[in-house]
Amino acid sequence: MAVAGTSWGRYPRARQDIVPLHWRDAPLPTVDGSMLAYGNGRSYGDVCLNDGGTLLHTRGLDRYLAFDPVSGVLRCEAGALFADILDFVVPRGWFLPVTPGTRFVSVGGAIANDVHGKNHHGAGTFGEHLLRFELLRSDGTRIECSPTKNVDLYTATIAGLGLTGLVVWAEFRLLRIAGPWMTQETRRFASLGEFFALSAQSERDYAYTVAWIDCAASGGAFGRGLFFRANHAPATTAARASRQRRLVVPFTPPFSLINSFSLRAFNELYFRRAREGHAIVCYEPYFYPLDAVGEWNRIYGPRGFLQYQCVVPSAAAEAAVSELLKRIAAAGSGSFLAVLKVFGDRPPAGILSFARAGTTLALDFPNHGAATFSLLDRLDDIVAAAGGAVYPAKDARLSGTRFRQYFPRWQQMLAHIDPKFSSGFWRRVME
Amino acid sequence: MKRVLIIGATSAIAEATARIFAARGDALFLVARNAERLQAIKADLDVRGAVRTAIATLDVADFTAHRAIVDRAERELGGLDTVLIAHGTLSDQRECEGSIDALRREFDVNALSTMAILTMLANTFETRKAGMLAVISSVAGDRGRQSNYAYAATKAAVTAFLSGLRQRLAKSGVDVLTIKPGFVDTPMTANIANKGALWAKPDMVAAGIVRAIDKRRSVVYLPWFWAPIMLVIKHIPESIFKKLKL
Numbered sequence: 001m002a003v004a005g006t007s008w009g010r011y012p013r014a015r016q017d018i019v020p021l022h023w024r025d026a027p028l029p030t031v032d033g034s035m036l037a038y039g040n041g042r043s044y045g046d047v048c049l050n051d052g053g054t055l056l057h058t059r060g061l062d063r064y065l066a067f068d069p070v071s072g073v074l075r076c077e078a079g080a081l082f083a084d085i086l087d088f089v090v091p092r093g094w095f096l097p098v099t100p101g102t103r104f105v106s107v108g109g110a111i112a113n114d115v116h117g118k119n120h121h122g123a124g125t126f127g128e129h130l131l132r133f134e135l136l137r138s139d140g141t142r143i144e145c146s147p148t149k150n151v152d153l154y155t156a157t158i159a160g161l162g163l164t165g166l167v168v169w170a171e172f173r174l175l176r177i178a179g180p181w182m183t184q185e186t187r188r189f190a191s192l193g194e195f196f197a198l199s200a201q202s203e204r205d206y207a208y209t210v211a212w213i214d215c216a217a218s219g220g221a222f223g224r225g226l227f228f229r230a231n232h233a234p235a236t237t238a239a240r241a242s243r244q245r246r247l248v249v250p251f252t253p254p255f256s257l258i259n260s261f262s263l264r265a266f267n268e269l270y271f272r273r274a275r276e277g278h279a280i281v282c283y284e285p286y287f288y289p290l291d292a293v294g295e296w297n298r299i300y301g302p303r304g305f306l307q308y309q310c311v312v313p314s315a316a317a318e319a320a321v322s323e324l325l326k327r328i329a330a331a332g333s334g335s336f337l338a339v340l341k342v343f344g345d346r347p348p349a350g351i352l353s354f355a356r357a358g359t360t361l362a363l364d365f366p367n368h369g370a371a372t373f374s375l376l377d378r379l380d381d382i383v384a385a386a387g388g389a390v391y392p393a394k395d396a397r398l399s400g401t402r403f404r405q406y407f408p409r410w411q412q413m414l415a416h417i418d419p420k421f422s423s424g425f426w427r428r429v430m431e
Numbered sequence: 432m433k434r435v436l437i438i439g440a441t442s443a444i445a446e447a448t449a450r451i452f453a454a455r456g457d458a459l460f461l462v463a464r465n466a467e468r469l470q471a472i473k474a475d476l477d478v479r480g481a482v483r484t485a486i487a488t489l490d491v492a493d494f495t496a497h498r499a500i501v502d503r504a505e506r507e508l509g510g511l512d513t514v515l516i517a518h519g520t521l522s523d524q525r526e527c528e529g530s531i532d533a534l535r536r537e538f539d540v541n542a543l544s545t546m547a548i549l550t551m552l553a554n555t556f557e558t559r560k561a562g563m564l565a566v567i568s569s570v571a572g573d574r575g576r577q578s579n580y581a582y583a584a585t586k587a588a589v590t591a592f593l594s595g596l597r598q599r600l601a602k603s604g605v606d607v608l609t610i611k612p613g614f615v616d617t618p619m620t621a622n623i624a625n626k627g628a629l630w631a632k633p634d635m636v637a638a639g640i641v642r643a644i645d646k647r648r649s650v651v652y653l654p655w656f657w658a659p660i661m662l663v664i665k666h667i668p669e670s671i672f673k674k675l676k677l
Contacts, residue, residue: 023467023471024471025468025471063471063474063475064474064479067478088479
């Protein structure tokens with residue numbers, strides 16, 4: 001039976017058959033059409049959707065296979081959530097090697113999108129910490145992939161958007177920590193130049209760096225924002241803040257609560273009220289501030305929203321980011337959630353890995369139909385001209401031409417895609 | 432540390448409950464039909480902190496095998512403190528209307544096997560004067576409806592059996608817990624598109640089971656709101672009930 005399913009951006013809507021998976025020894029179902037693994041639906045667009053096909057729900061695959069408390073190597077089924085893993089490993093003195101801005105992603109999703117976090121400059125993407133995984137193909141074969149075994153399939157599956165088959169379990173190395181606390185420093189910056197200077201001087205001494213930028217600011221305030229840098233706190237840190245409080249957006253309002261007025265007012269307040277200086281905070285509010293607000297994607301109303309995350313190479317970064325921000329401010333669009341970060345210069349873990357040397361900008365746009373899509377196309381012009389790329393995990397509208405420009409190695413993927421696997425995203429960009 | 436025997440350990444609710452026991456450092460003996468699945472659950476519970484996890488396969492419809500399994504559990508864990516009986520099938524009502532064999536099979540699996548295992552355990556627990564027998568029945572057992580009365584009848588039998596057993600064992604200090612879950616969102620029900628507010632997650636139900644065991648409760652509806660709902664449903668007069676579409 002086909003049921004409606006959505007991704008985090010609540011756009012596009014798709015209908016697909018759902019097959020829940022619960023046992024790692026079970027074969028893949030026999031289906032008409034194509035299938036695709038679906039973890040926790042936290043990618044924004046259609047990389048996790050398969051309109052007219054089948055979704056293999058993997059949340060029932062959430063068991064641990066092995067954990068070595070000495071080396072910090074964890075093996076678990078691919079439907080396990082980062083949130084559950086953190087609850088388990090943090091009290092034992094370990095942390096995820098790389099985590100995105102929400103802990104409600106599955107391990108399989110983290111592999112398929114080769115996720116990155118605030119420590120990319122030092123730790124790279126999640127894929128770089130993967131020791132091995134098992135891939136179940138539609139012909140029934142189970143293939144163990146690692147940096148030394150079935151290497152081609154290993155690099156095709158990392159950032160492979162779920163197209164190479166079902167990742168059944170994965171093994172990765174955790175990061176040693178002394179406790180759940182983070183030492184965080186907040187700094188205001190008045191311009192993009194200041195952001196890049198702060199970023200450069202923070203890279204060596206801070207494991208985590210990220211900035212919030214006021215995408216509604218213009219004139220003298222243009223390019224202003226807040227820079228957050230942090231490290232895991234040493235063992236001597238005394239416990240203080242408690243865990244996160246949880247709120248939920250209880251229903252979807254009939255229209256987007258984010259508009260140019262609420263945005264300007266909110267950003268002004270956020271910039272002025274920010275307390276500069278040092279603080280000790282728990283890892284949850286530090287890494288996952290938005291996770292405190294359950295179902296926050298509802299604030300954009302029934303039409304959903306589009307997230308745009310791009311990366312532009314270092315040489316062109318300041319000019320390109322400036323152009324992008326001006327274009328967004330002129331359109332009176334964008335949202336409070338605008339994030340800027342300088343990536344490290346590291347070889348990509350997967351063929352279609354998004355993170356690369358340069359600066360990444362991410363922000364949400366309420367879905368206003370054609371106006372929004374046309375603005376995003378204009379942003380693509382800027383990103384493409386700068387030699388950058390857009391993140392498939394966040395995308396719902398990229399053209400095939402742009403995709404192939406952004407990911408010039410895409411043809412290397414083709415030999416590794418499972419013939420029975422496909423996604424809405426993939427069919428769109430292969431048109 | 433508690434020594435826990437779980438029958439039907441591969442069910443979603445039982446597995447979620449076992450995870451809570453494991454995280455506390457309990458010792459577990461898991462029984463189900465499928466050896467590979469038991470093995471997967473054992474590995475998981477060992478990682479989560481179970482001090483010991485042993486497994487054994489059993490088809491509960493094979494009544495002659497019950498004794499050996501219970502003895503083995505006692506032996507492997509050095510005695511038992513808590514037993515959770517969670518096995519069962521969701522009967523196909525239509526099939527049971529057309530086939531006495533099907534109806535009988537449902538009673539064997541959902542009702543008689545549970546009573547047989549409880550009969551054995553009750554006798555040992557009674558002499559030992561301690562322990563907790565927790566059994567998953569269902570809200571369905573509170574009143575038969577046209578859509579599932581075969582299943583409801585098996586669960587009603589279990590509920591009545593537990594009620595009597597609880598009275599008998601109360602004077603020996605043995606606890607008997609009747610667990611009545613409502614709709615639970617397991618992989619089995621993933622294709623039901625619009626799960627309303629009445630649907631619960633297995634881990635919520637599991638947390639409720641462990642809480643009820645810890646508090647030595649007698650009957651627990653999970654989630655709690657099923658208690659008032661079933662109170663109303665039980666009191667609808669038959670003259671009206673027979674005309675309802677429930």
